[in-house]
Amino acid sequence: MESAAETIRRIFGGDANSLGSEMAELSAQYEALNKTKFPKPAETRFIAVANQKGGVGKTTTTVNISAALALGGAKVLVVDMDPQGNASTALGAKHNSGEPSTYDVLEGRKKIAEVKQQCPDFPKLDIVPAAIDLSGAELEVADMQDRNNLLKNALQEFIKTSDEHYDYVIVDCPPSLGLLVINAMCAVTEVLIPIQAEYYALEGLGQLINTIGLVQEHYNPILLVSTMLVTMFDRRTLLSKEIFEKVKEHYPSIVLKTTIPRTVKISEAPSFGKSAIAYDPKGMGAIAYREAALEIARRSKSVLSALSTKKQERK
Numbered sequence: 320m321e322s323a324a325e326t327i328r329r330i331f332g333g334d335a336n337s338l339g340s341e342m343a344e345l346s347a348q349y350e351a352l353n354k355t356k357f358p359k360p361a362e363t364r365f366i367a368v369a370n371q372k373g374g375v376g377k378t379t380t381t382v383n384i385s386a387a388l389a390l391g392g393a394k395v396l397v398v399d400m401d402p403q404g405n406a407s408t409a410l411g412a413k414h415n416s417g418e419p420s421t422y423d424v425l426e427g428r429k430k431i432a433e434v435k436q437q438c439p440d441f442p443k444l445d446i447v448p449a450a451i452d453l454s455g456a457e458l459e460v461a462d463m464q465d466r467n468n469l470l471k472n473a474l475q476e477f478i479k480t481s482d483e484h485y486d487y488v489i490v491d492c493p494p495s496l497g498l499l500v501i502n503a504m505c506a507v508t509e510v511l512i513p514i515q516a517e518y519y520a521l522e523g524l525g526q527l528i529n530t531i532g533l534v535q536e537h538y539n540p541i542l543l544v545s546t547m548l549v550t551m552f553d554r555r556t557l558l559s560k561e562i563f564e565k566v567k568e569h570y571p572s573i574v575l576k577t578t579i580p581r582t583v584k585i586s587e588a589p590s591f592g593k594s595a596i597a598y599d600p601k602g603m604g605a606i607a608y609r610e611a612a613l614e615i616a617r618r619s620k621s622v623l624s625a626l627s628t629k630k631q632e633r634k
């Protein structure tokens with residue numbers, strides 16, 4: 320039988336610049352992704368999605384990479400560490416003020432197992448939601464003992480006692496460098512940095528890398544910047560291409576080959592309480608995020624081995 324991609328190609332023809340050929344290519348990519356096996360990491364990967372700049376695509380990346388990995392068969396836990404609770408919204412989790420959340424976990428009132436919710440669109444995706452109450456935590460935990468490791472301790476206990484094995488724990492960070500972000504960076508072994516394809520992106524990047532260096536030096540020596548992802552890429556502009564090339568030049572082994580296009584569907588999805596993967600599964604945005612997630616999954620072996628080398632060196 321003729322595939323959807325073939326049908327579209329037959330109707331619109333193979334002209335490389337036509338809308339038809341673009342649709343055919345997308346639909347072929349969609350079909351290929353559905354058939355592709357996402358390799359699972361040999362052990363749980365703990366990833367913080369961080370960038371001190373706001374609006375660069377941290378939350379969108381957390382939500383859609385997590386959804387894509389879950390769709391690819393992995394068990395995923397998302398931890399929302401941003402008081403804005405945008406990741407919770409986009410994954411359809413209840414997170415009114417007072418709803419059990421990250422806030423209760425950090426302050427030791429509840430365990431992760433008691434507050435996690437299942438994402439309605441993806442049975443293999445769980446989320447620890449955040450509500451605006453979390454903004455108080457920054458001050459409230461300031462005097463607590465081991466205040467940098469509150470999330471780490473809670474996560475370690477959860478992973479150890481959970482009946483189900485989690486392949487990925489992905490933490491969405493707020494745009495700041497306070498205790499919440501320090502907690503996130505102490506709880507994980509990897510940082511994923513989303514980079515918005517715009518002029519100032521590279522300036523902020525150097526600053527961010529320095530900050531992560533400080534965290535490594537003082538709190539979490541194992542921490543590895545494992546992944547960079549260029550977001551809101553506009554392929555019609557030279558600037559987007561230049562940013563991508565620059566990032567590749569400086570961080571060749573870290574940046575993903577896939578870039579995320581700027582699309583209306585990606586920005587609309589959260590208002591329906593959905594990831595782009597669930598809201599517009601065949602769209603360009605969803606497909607790009609699934610391609611990026613596949614790259615992340617395929618790099619598990621090399622990332623885990625780099626981490627294990629780092630751990631050995633510490634001994």
Ligand code: ADP
Pocket residue numbers: 372373374375376377378379380405494550551552579580581582583585586587589604
């Ligand atoms: P952050 O978490 O870093 O503050 P967000 O993921 O919330 O950033 O993204 C900021 C805004 O940009 C949001 O309104 C989001 O919907 C929008 N956005 C993010 N990525 C894309 C994209 N690829 N295409 C279109 N809009 C996007």
Ligand code: MG
Pocket residue numbers: 377378379401405492493
């Ligand atoms: Mg955010």
